[in-house]
Amino acid sequence: MKRILLLGAGRSASSLIQYLLDNAAAEDWHLRIGDISVAHLQPLVESVASADIMVFDVHNERQRAEEVGQADLVISMLPAAFHIAVARECLKQGRHMITASYVTLAFRELHEAAQQENLVILMESGLDPGIDHMSAMAVIQRIQAAGGTVTAFKSYTGGLVAPESDTNPWRYKFTWNPRNVVLAGQGTAKYIQHGSYKYIPYHQLFRRADALHIAGYGGFEGYANRDSLSYRELYGLGDIPTMLRGTLRRQGYCAAWDALVQLGLTDDSYTLEGSERMTHRSFLDAFLPPAASAEQTLAVRISSYINIPADGEVMEKLAWLGLFEETPVGLKEATPAQVLEKILKAKWTLAPGDKDMVVMQHLFEYELSGRRHEISSTLVATGDDEVHTAMAKTVGLPVGMLARLLLQGKIERRGVIIPVYPELYAPVLEELKRYGIDFVEKERVLSE
Secondary structure (H helix, E strand, O other): OEEEEEEOOOHHHHHHHHHHHHHHHHHOEEEEEEEOOOHHHHHHHOOOOOEEEEEOOOOOHHHHHHHHHOOOEEEEOOOHHHHHHHHHHHHHHOOEEEEOOOOOHHHHOOHHHHHHOOOEEEOOOEEOOEHHHHHHHHHHHHHHHOOOEEEEEEEEEEEEEOHHHOOOOOOOOEOOOHHHHHHOOOOEEEEEEOOEEEEEEHHHHOOOOEEEEEOOOEEEEEEEOOEOOOOOOOOOOOOOOEEEEEEEEEOOHHHHHHHHHHHOOOOOOOOOOOHHHOEHHHHHHOOOOOOOOOOOOHHHHHHHHHOOOOOOHHHHHHHHOOOOOOOEOOOOOOOHHHHHHHHHHHHHEOOOOOOEEEEEEEEEEEEEOOEEEEEEEEEEEEOOOOOOOHHHHHHHHHHHHHHHHHHOOOOOOOEEEOOOOHHHHHHHHHHHHHHOOOOEEEEEEEEO
C-alpha cells in the first residue's frame, strides 16, 4: 500500500480529495489529510476505510516530521509560504512531494540534493501554473516536431464567474485566495515583444490591458503577469521574439481595479492607525486630499484626485462595493490591503448555487515552410456549484493525476521539476478530457 499525505484542504483541494478517494481502492492507496480545520472533511471520509483526517499545524516541527515520515508521497496544498518547510522535511526523510505552487529560488536550491536522493519535487502542477504549461508545451513541441519555429506566444488565464452567475458590475467573484487577488500584480511585470524587453510598473499595470475575445463568451482583457521571461528556456523558446503570460478579467475590470491601486487601497506594506474605528467611508477618505469645500462630494474628490469621471462606470463599481458607506471596518491594526480584502469578501463571495468559470487562452504564431501561421488554443471550464468549482477541478485534478503517475513509477525524472515534459503532460491532458477539461484549437495562415 502507498501512503499519501495531503496537507491543506481548502477551497482548491475539494476536487483533488475526491479524485484521490475515487482512485484509492484501485491504486491501493491510503490517504491521510491534514489541515488546521478538518471538520468539513468528516462526511467525505467516514465511510472510506482507506482515508483518515487529522488536525495539522505546519509550524509544529515534531508533527510535521512524524507525518512526512509515514508517507510515500506528500502533496502540499498549504499556503505557498509553507511549502518550503514541507519540502525540506521531505528531502530529509526521502519522500516525494507535489505542489501546485510556483518554483521559487529556495526550491531551486533543493534541486541537486533531491536528484542525489533520487526524489521528485514536482511543482507548478495545478492550473496556472500547471495546465498552462502542459497545454502550451503540447502545441509548441508539435510545431517544433513538424519543423516550425514559434515566433510569438501569449497566454492568459482567469478564474471568473460563469455567465449565469455574473450578477455584479465588476463581473467578478472570488474563486481562489482573496488575499492573492488583492495583491495580484504587485512588483514590475516584464515580457518581450518583437525582440524588445518591456517593463510595466505596478502603478501602470492595469492601464496596459490587452483586449481579447473568446468565441461564445464575448470580450475579456488581460494584464501581464509579473515574469513572462523565465519560462523561455524551459519551453524551448530561448530566442522567441514575443512572449507574454497574463491574467484574464472581464472588460471594465482593469480600469476599476486601477482606481483602487491609484488610491492606495491595495498597499500591504504598513498598518493603518485606528483601523478598528474606521468605516468604509472614512477608510476611503483617509487616502484623499482634504475637501475643497463642505459641499464637495466624495465622488467628486475621487474624480479630481485620480482623474476618473465622477458619474462613470468606474465610480459606479466603487460605490457598489460599499466604499462610500458608513459600514464599520472592524479590523484592528490592519493594512489597507487587509481592509480592502474584507470589503471585497462581503461582495465577491460565491453565493449558494453560483458557478465559476476558468478561461485559458494561448495564442501562438509560428513560421513553417515560408508561411506564417496563427493558432489559438482555448479552454473554458465551468464549475458545478460554489463548492465544486472549476477552479478546484483545474487546480486539483492535474495534481492528483500526476500523483498517480508518480506512485505508479512512471515519472523517471528527479529533482525539482515542472510538467513541461511529454511523459508528464501527455497522459494528464488526455485524462483531463474525461472531466470536460479540454482545449479547442483554431489555426489560420497569416501569410504565404
